Amino acid sequence: MKPRHKRFAFIGLGLLVLGVATVLVLNAFQSNLVFFFTPTQVVSGEAPKGRSFRIGGMVEDGSLVRDNDGLTVHFIVTDTAKRVPVTYKGILPDLFKEGKGAVAQGQLVADGTFVASEVLAKHDENYMPPEAAEALAKAKASGAQQSKSLVVPQGRKDSL
Amino acid sequence: MIPEIGHFALILALCVAVVQGTLPIYGAAIGNSALMSIAKPAARGQFLLVLTAFCCLGYAFADKDFSVLYVASTSNSQLPLHYRLAAIWGAHEGSLLLWTLILTVWMFAVTLFSAHLPETMRSRILGVMGLVSLGFLLFMLTVSNPFERLIPAAPDGRDLNPLLQDPGMVIHPPMLYMGYVGFSVAFAFAIAALLGGNLDAAWARWSRPWTTVAWCFLTVGIAMGSGWAYYELGWGGWWFWDPVENASFMPWLAGTALVHSLAVTDKRGGFKVWTVLLAIMAFSLSLLGTFLVRSGVLTSVHAFATDPKRGLFILAFLAIVIGGSLILYAWRAPRVGLGGSFAMVSREGMLLANNVLLVAAMGSVLLGTLYPLFLDALDLGKISVGPPYFDSVFVPLMAPALFLMGIGPLAQWKKANLPDLAKRLRWAFGVSVVTALALPFVIGTWTPLLSLGLLLAIWIATTAVIGLRERLTHVDGHGLAGRLAAVPRSYWGMLVAHCGIAVFVVGVTMVKGFETEKDVRMNVGETATIGGYTFRFDGAQDVMGPNYTAARGTFRVSLDGREAAVLYPEKRRYPVQNQIMTEAAIDPGLLRDLYVSLGEPLDDGAWSVRLYHKPFVDWIWGGCLIMALGGALAVSDRRYRLAWRRQEPAVPASTRPARRKVA
Numbered sequence: 001m002k003p004r005h006k007r008f009a010f011i012g013l014g015l016l017v018l019g020v021a022t023v024l025v026l027n028a029f030q031s032n033l034v035f036f037f038t039p040t041q042v043v044s045g046e047a048p049k050g051r052s053f054r055i056g057g058m059v060e061d062g063s064l065v066r067d068n069d070g071l072t073v074h075f076i077v078t079d080t081a082k083r084v085p086v087t088y089k090g091i092l093p094d095l096f097k098e099g100k101g102a103v104a105q106g107q108l109v110a111d112g113t114f115v116a117s118e119v120l121a122k123h124d125e126n127y128m129p130p131e132a133a134e135a136l137a138k139a140k141a142s143g144a145q146q147s148k149s150l151v152v153p154q155g156r157k158d159s160l
Numbered sequence: 161m162i163p164e165i166g167h168f169a170l171i172l173a174l175c176v177a178v179v180q181g182t183l184p185i186y187g188a189a190i191g192n193s194a195l196m197s198i199a200k201p202a203a204r205g206q207f208l209l210v211l212t213a214f215c216c217l218g219y220a221f222a223d224k225d226f227s228v229l230y231v232a233s234t235s236n237s238q239l240p241l242h243y244r245l246a247a248i249w250g251a252h253e254g255s256l257l258l259w260t261l262i263l264t265v266w267m268f269a270v271t272l273f274s275a276h277l278p279e280t281m282r283s284r285i286l287g288v289m290g291l292v293s294l295g296f297l298l299f300m301l302t303v304s305n306p307f308e309r310l311i312p313a314a315p316d317g318r319d320l321n322p323l324l325q326d327p328g329m330v331i332h333p334p335m336l337y338m339g340y341v342g343f344s345v346a347f348a349f350a351i352a353a354l355l356g357g358n359l360d361a362a363w364a365r366w367s368r369p370w371t372t373v374a375w376c377f378l379t380v381g382i383a384m385g386s387g388w389a390y391y392e393l394g395w396g397g398w399w400f401w402d403p404v405e406n407a408s409f410m411p412w413l414a415g416t417a418l419v420h421s422l423a424v425t426d427k428r429g430g431f432k433v434w435t436v437l438l439a440i441m442a443f444s445l446s447l448l449g450t451f452l453v454r455s456g457v458l459t460s461v462h463a464f465a466t467d468p469k470r471g472l473f474i475l476a477f478l479a480i481v482i483g484g485s486l487i488l489y490a491w492r493a494p495r496v497g498l499g500g501s502f503a504m505v506s507r508e509g510m511l512l513a514n515n516v517l518l519v520a521a522m523g524s525v526l527l528g529t530l531y532p533l534f535l536d537a538l539d540l541g542k543i544s545v546g547p548p549y550f551d552s553v554f555v556p557l558m559a560p561a562l563f564l565m566g567i568g569p570l571a572q573w574k575k576a577n578l579p580d581l582a583k584r585l586r587w588a589f590g591v592s593v594v595t596a597l598a599l600p601f602v603i604g605t606w607t608p609l610l611s612l613g614l615l616l617a618i619w620i621a622t623t624a625v626i627g628l629r630e631r632l633t634h635v636d637g638h639g640l641a642g643r644l645a646a647v648p649r650s651y652w653g654m655l656v657a658h659c660g661i662a663v664f665v666v667g668v669t670m671v672k673g674f675e676t677e678k679d680v681r682m683n684v685g686e687t688a689t690i691g692g693y694t695f696r697f698d699g700a701q702d703v704m705g706p707n708y709t710a711a712r713g714t715f716r717v718s719l720d721g722r723e724a725a726v727l728y729p730e731k732r733r734y735p736v737q738n739q740i741m742t743e744a745a746i747d748p749g750l751l752r753d754l755y756v757s758l759g760e761p762l763d764d765g766a767w768s769v770r771l772y773h774k775p776f777v778d779w780i781w782g783g784c785l786i787m788a789l790g791g792a793l794a795v796s797d798r799r800y801r802l803a804w805r806r807q808e809p810a811v812p813a814s815t816r817p818a819r820r821k822v823a
Contacts, residue, residue, distance in 0.1 A: 021520040024553045032549035036542035070681030070762045090679050091759035094740045
């Protein structure tokens, strides 16, 4: 092979690897990106059915219920405007607490319950997961708008 | 008083860094040896000053001086002394001081082991490192001062995050930083070479041991972080593809590529431009890692700073370092020239393919790590990229690289003969395929990934044996032992490091294929069986630690009726931060780990419990340590020691005729 041909071969090899990598990346992105939704978005039906996503907010005070098997737990995630019931089977992270922020990953089932496959609570007591913080901030912002349009009682009732 | 001395030492160090970063480089440019000779004492002085500052901070911690804000926020009077000292790098400010200290340690090492370097080269290297350290000192003194006072002093400190109160934590950050910062030496060598315009085989030979040592430290550092996550987070996982882990893994991938590319530059004079680019890339990724982890962009146990000024500073610093060095690269690299030509099928060709694959894998990790951050920054929604993405991209990219790893060391430089290679490797291939297909059936289940993993691991090991056997026929020595001793250490290093990869692959494959996990509710006296082992729960007692209280469970594990282990997992409460922590109990073994962690207390003394049976999991970290051992062996090779001892550069005169005249 002449040097020029050889260089083309090398460039071709490089492009081939790059192409394969791109295909792999796009493919994996397609099926593995996990989107995040706030409880308000979930209640209003923006979240996808039959696909895994993340939901975040506060764990409502007094909402944690444990089944008799000791492993299945039910709790409610709220952004103070809307609430979503969550079911999870397994051991909760150490920092999971009522009244604290949490993020859960899983799927929405037909009756509107979120079945979590994973519950995340972060490493620090005073730390709020950013997704949860954002959900609360959004709800607060839209709550301020709502108060102007006189639908506060509705929102209040939801968040009780 | 002591903290002020530390603060003052940092300011002095900054002044020294300014001098070190400018005059020697200028001196090298105009050929003034008086200016160049400043580099060495300046680097040593800077090391002493930063060491002084570090010791002052250590003293403040040991002395429980809660009038220092940083001490008050990361330690507590109840915290044992060794953790108080480890708390120096337990949060943002102190870990940057550690970073800078380690940078000056590397500088100091360069002044010690650079007698064989031409003076222009040495002063440029130290100058570039001085500039890097200038950036970090400036950062500390402007927005992240560890010596800031808290007036009035706090009565007691806020305590160190309980997750970090662990022996692994004491050693993991210094190791990791030794690796991160160690790439700054390779970076400085590359920049110095670009500035001087003399990239040659000698340059690669000088920079090789430094790069390898940094790589070893990084390997061990990452392995320790992974081990820490395994036993401390209580989820039994060893790698989560968490952005913080990726931040340390990307420099490792680039560094691995660099180590191999340097070998080609050293032995064959090829890949020069590529090697320089990799050196810049490895250090830039180290800086990016520091930025990602320390700026608060990512959320994890590592993210301390949420001060936007800090993030901005690191980002600007990053832009200057990466942008500046890439501009210099674009300007000077064309002068470097290309190395010798080689055929597609040759050792160079395979190392090139290995490099391309490593960099592609690094790119895919980078993309998966940064993409969510970009989307978030542009307000396009919040997403997360989970482990499945990384698994499905990383494995197909790494599998061919691992396969090539078996062939590359046996191929000739310049041009290899494919049929000849096939002939030499046929039994290795046969053994690997047969074992990989049969072994899973013997153990239990067969899956394609299981066979692939075993195939690659056995392939690497068997080809290493063939390589060694062929090598032994080429060296002189009395008997087998003599010939084994005559094989150069660098070759042993390569073999050992590659076998480390094989061990690592076995570990990953077996854990992924055969691990079992069970979440159960257990009453006192109840048993649960997992992986053939029976766990009996004997209840939990309250125990007191130095700065925590805990419930400690007792589990008796038996195999076929014989007691195999007694495990004591704990659920700890640290009152200062009111934090609960799971302390898993692990019975490690060569072939399997047994892992128990307590969930929550239920009624009547029952607990929810998580049990794991993890076959071969320790091979993962064992493999990493073997890799690092291989690196250490390679560095101890005679040729480097000779180079260090001699004042003259150990380069054949024919390849470098007139270089000394430049000085």
